[in-house]
Amino acid sequence: MKAAVYSRIEIQDVLQIGSLKIGGNEMTINTIDKSQSNAARVVGLIYLLDFVTAIYAEFIVRPRLIVWNNAAETARNIVAHEQLFRLSIAIHLVGFASVVALLTALYVVLKPVNQNLALLAAFWRMIEASVCVVMMLNSLNVLQLLSGNASLRAFDADRLQALMMLSLGAHGVTFNVGIIFFGLGSTVFSYLWFKSRYIPRALAVLGVFSSLLVTICSLAIIIYPRFADIAGLGQFVPISIFELTMGFWLLIKGLRPSGIAEPDKVSG
Numbered sequence: 001m002k003a004a005v006y007s008r009i010e011i012q013d014v015l016q017i018g019s020l021k022i023g024g025n026e027m028t029i030n031t032i033d034k035s036q037s038n039a040a041r042v043v044g045l046i047y048l049l050d051f052v053t054a055i056y057a058e059f060i061v062r063p064r065l066i067v068w069n070n071a072a073e074t075a076r077n078i079v080a081h082e083q084l085f086r087l088s089i090a091i092h093l094v095g096f097a098s099v100v101a102l103l104t105a106l107y108v109v110l111k112p113v114n115q116n117l118a119l120l121a122a123f124w125r126m127i128e129a130s131v132c133v134v135m136m137l138n139s140l141n142v143l144q145l146l147s148g149n150a151s152l153r154a155f156d157a158d159r160l161q162a163l164m165m166l167s168l169g170a171h172g173v174t175f176n177v178g179i180i181f182f183g184l185g186s187t188v189f190s191y192l193w194f195k196s197r198y199i200p201r202a203l204a205v206l207g208v209f210s211s212l213l214v215t216i217c218s219l220a221i222i223i224y225p226r227f228a229d230i231a232g233l234g235q236f237v238p239i240s241i242f243e244l245t246m247g248f249w250l251l252i253k254g255l256r257p258s259g260i261a262e263p264d265k266v267s268g
Contacts, residue, residue, distance in 0.1 A: 032198070032255045039108035040198070044250030046102045047243045053091045058175075059233075061088040066168055071161035074168070079146055089139050092132070099129040103185075109255070110192040117188050125185035128178045135174035138167045176218050183215030186239070198255040203245060210238030 061084060065077040078085050103122040110118045145164045155163075190207030193199055217235040220227045 036109050036112075037254055039105040040250045040255050042105040043102060043109065044247045046098050046105070047247035048251070050095050050098060050102070051240065051243055051247070053095050057088040057091040057095070061085070068165075071158075071165045075146055075161050075164060078142065078164075082143070085139070085143070089136055092136055092139075096129045096132050096136075099125060106189055109198070110189065110196060113192045113196045117192055121185040121188035121192070123185075124181045124188070128181040128185065131174060131178040131181065135171055135178065138170040138174065141167045176221055179214055179218040183211045183213075183218065183239075186211035187215065190242075199246070199249060203242070203249065206238065207242045207246070210242045214239055 065074065065081060065085060067073045067077070103125050107118050107122050110121075142164050145160050145167065187208055190204050190211055193207060194201055194204035214235050217227070217231045221231070
């Protein structure tokens with residue numbers, strides 16, 4: 001009798017272990033816990049909010065104020081609309097701070113698939129956020145150059161405006177560097193989404209493709225600057241579609257209950 005009971009216990013233990021380990025290192029994800037579901041909705045919310053704020057600050061406010069072939073007019077625009085320029089800086093800083101929350105949530109969701117890759121992706125995107133915070137120092141430097149501070153009176157207006165345009169140009173260069181690390185991190189996260197089956201695999205494939213696209217384009221611009229004229233804003237269209245779709249999917253649908261993960265054999 002006892003032997004039969006012990007045998008049933010051993011069989012149950014083996015089955016339970018088998019559901020957690022396949023091939024020695026793999027872990028099958030049979031359930032989605034509450035922390036993952038909540039984190040997924042945080043990811044969706046931040047994707048949507050960051051998209052709206054980034055578009056406004058980077059592609060609406062700045063083009064309205066900056067005239068690249070006319071330093072004097074740019075200076076007049078920024079001085080006349082200083083609060084708007086400062087608002088764009090503040091929006092960017094809040095967005096970069098939200099990246100930290102985004103990475104934390106992504107890590108919580110995707111850690112069961114492959115902890116090491118999730119950590120690598122998070123570190124790459126942390127570099128992106130750090131680089132972009134430095135980028136905003138260039139914008140603050142623009143305001144300092146146009147402040148009329150007594151220490152700047154030794155420079156004539158033309159020289160100050162030239163320095164201002166250099167700082168504005170540095171914003172774009174730094175942004176391009178940050179995009180490289182954004183693309184690397186996003187590529188790995190998208191790969192983990194693909195492996196997890198938490199979302200439609202076609203959407204995850206779009207994430208991998210669009211993330212690689214912005215990385216390759218940003219590297220190409222560093223090697224061949226004129227490539228920026230060829231790529232334009234088109235390089236950001238696929239990744240924008242991916243993040244918008246992900247935002248709505250995770251907020252409305254959440255993680256798929258049938259998301260039986262195909263975890264990597266090299267799990268953390």
